[in-house]
Amino acid sequence: MIKMTLNNKPVALDVDPQMPLLYALRDELKLTGTKFGCGAGQCGACTVHVNGVAMRSCITPVSAIAEQAITTIEGLADNNGNLGESAVQVAWREFKVPQCGYCQSGQMMSAAALLKAIPLPNDEQIIEHMQGNICRCGTYQRIKAAIKSAATHSTVANSVTTDLAGMNNGVEIFDARQLANKKQGA
């Protein structure tokens, strides 16, 4: 039994410890907002937060996230402390970012993690942190604009409520192996 916190609620999973978190979320917990895109950590459609950091759930075994706090798109709004949607989701609506929408959960999760780490990112920082998320419909221009808008609207709130101490300045996209290694090292 693997225990974790999922969208602020305790969850216990009785699955193969090697099962990637993506399939545990979708098949076992029926949380289908997190998407399959490549199964190889290359496209970002499956991005979730582990302790507030963006992570590719398709290559993250559930064993690696035991006792960690997971946030999926379904919990993004609550986790940012907003009653309604997160600043990122508000901006996504404002700029009508989605076309087919399939990659957008992952895009929003990556964007929210970026803003948590760098509240006012410049273009280079946005590109650096978002280039792991593929959108085949081609919404990149709007994603960039939406991130900038979310940044300016949420900076005040974030600076008060978000504990940035101890976090990396950049947003790291961890894969499971990195995380497992870190745990072993600790």
Place this chain on the structure above:
Amino acid sequence: MNSIENVSRRGFLKVAGISSGAFVLGINLPISTAQAKSAAALSHELNFFVSIASDSMVTLVCHRSEMGQGIRTSVPQIIAEELEADWQKVSVVQAKANSKYGSQGTAGSASIRNHFTSIRQIGAVAREMLEQAAANIWQVQRSSVKAEKHFVVHTTTGEKISFGELASHAAKLTPPGSKKVKLKNNADFSLIGKDIKLVDLDNIVAGKAQYAQDIQLPNMLIATIVRPPVVGGKVLSFDASEALKIKGVVDVIALKPRSIPVTTNPLSGVAVLANNTWAALEGRKKLKIKWQHGDKASHNSSEFSKKLAKKVNQQGETVATKGDIYNHQYNDKNTLEATYTVPYLNHTPMETPAATAIVNGNKCTIWAGTQNPQWAKRNVAQELGLAKDEHDNIELNITLMGGAFGRKSKADFIIEAVELAKTSKRPVKVIWSREDDIQHGYYHSISANYCKAELTDNGSADYWISRNAYPPIGWLWDAEAKTPTDNQLALGFGDIPFALNNLSIEKHAVDSFVRPGWVRSVACINNGFALGSFVDELAVKAKLPTRQMWLNLLGDDRHVDPNKNNFKYSNYDLDLTAHPIDTKRMKDLINLISDKANVEQKLPENQGWGISFLRSFGSFVAAATKVEVVNNKVTVLEMHTAVDCGIVVTPDRVKAQMEGAMIFGLSIALMGEISVVEGKVQQSNFHNSPVTRMNQVPEMHVHLVESDAPPGGIGEPGVPPVAPSITNAIYHASKTRIRDLPVNKIFTV
């Protein structure tokens, strides 16, 4: 012809959860469905398209499939416009597959360009019935009442009755003929041409939008399939013993062998069925399969491309002709010849194909994202051996598609789910991995195009030859098919709009080795690349700005009729009078993009602008790209598209499609390539089959031309001019002419 019926009092409405007193119109041809409250209860045999409940809530059906183009907003938007409905009181439900809707095939950028009028008529019929109901209540002529924003108003007294109050009265009336109703004047549009709230935006942003991959049913098995690596290959034998030892794997099933012609059937192979996706994927790794590859294993795409290039340098079979090319003595000094090649390309939608099926005797329920619901349903009926009157035993629920680009027109993945659900006697969801998607696609055909022309003294050209050679899509159904049909040759090839006195357009016969398919803009990809590149090459040779060469070649303002060149021109199934090949619109657009992007500005030595143009799917699109080439690396600095697509329904979605087309065109031009060795696709995932990422995307601009012309298509026409605008820009920046895509064969991108 529409046959709109008043179905308000049919017994089936109660079954579908529609409250009594609702006014409901159904249809027997072009359009859709609707119902009042419970969308989920919509029964698949119902064919209604608009329902007005007594509380005034309007439910409209979208009968066409959503893949990101925004059609689930645009179709109801058009109905609501003519209905005079308040958009705040409109909800939308998705039609199931039902032949009564007429075409549900969402392809060829056709939804609005081909169905604009019939969709409007549906709203107008409902509006006239509501007006008639109000006139009856007030006992006045219908001419003295008028529907306005969800009410019918008495124009002299100002009295008004809500749609909800009128519903039960309208429900008793006979609909007027759809051709008899008066449609609104364009000047009176209040929804068409406005950006309204997108129907699926909230769900997508909340992560609640449901795609085919997301279907979850009780007792469902998840299936992954190992397909023959070579098209036409067969399973000789397999060993499932290790796979079956994986915890969660329930069964391993060999799919039935399939033969050539491949049609839209599955490719066969061996399926692993499990309780969860991970177990299915782990089981798949343990399968041991011996294949018989068949004769397509001789195929090598790099050699084949050279063979096609050689072919198009020879005279081919005539497609269109004018004047006399072959008795002309070309002046070598003024003559230009060029051969262009484009590799196989894959759709690669972010959501890989997926479908879920339950088969119970001769009944079947399916959930899938499909661009062609009725065709899929016929395919499934054939698979299950159902008689014609049993086709409605199949309930096909249409989910959102996480991208499609033509891939999801083909029902192979749906038939796979049906075949496995029938065999396993449990609900089965078939999921494709990214590797499956890239290695077992329906590819845009590998191609070669050839152009030759002689410059004239007045800065134009004549004695024009265009040839192409590529495996035709017809091979899917006919293993002997070797050349494209006239319909396919109408895509930016037989419809050349230039003022030429001497012209020969020719095709070549070509063998097929992999499954061909329609990829966003289809043969306009290769034909548009050749045309747009060649015009730029002619301009360079004539020492003219590329804009000027386009204007000179297009010549006087006129409507071009390709039929006059003995080519049977289909004009994307549009009437050539209503949707002419209008050289004035073309020249206006080329001038617009050249001015907006300022393409003739002086640039640093290693920078260049490139432009191109193509009319396709009834719309006119020009593209301009600025690049920099330094140290063998191409950086795209700025991109523009200008589009004249006639009347615009949802402007922001037109803009979004153009933005997407620039990104899609970037992928094709810079990196797009599926290569085949011994019949097997070499690429497997995004690391070796890259698509555009954010770091490659420049500043982008869309210029939308206001027009009252009938609407053209929008999903595809943005794509064709993009790739040549990029390679032309690369030439002007570096003097390196790229005639063989993709760019990354020569430059770092």
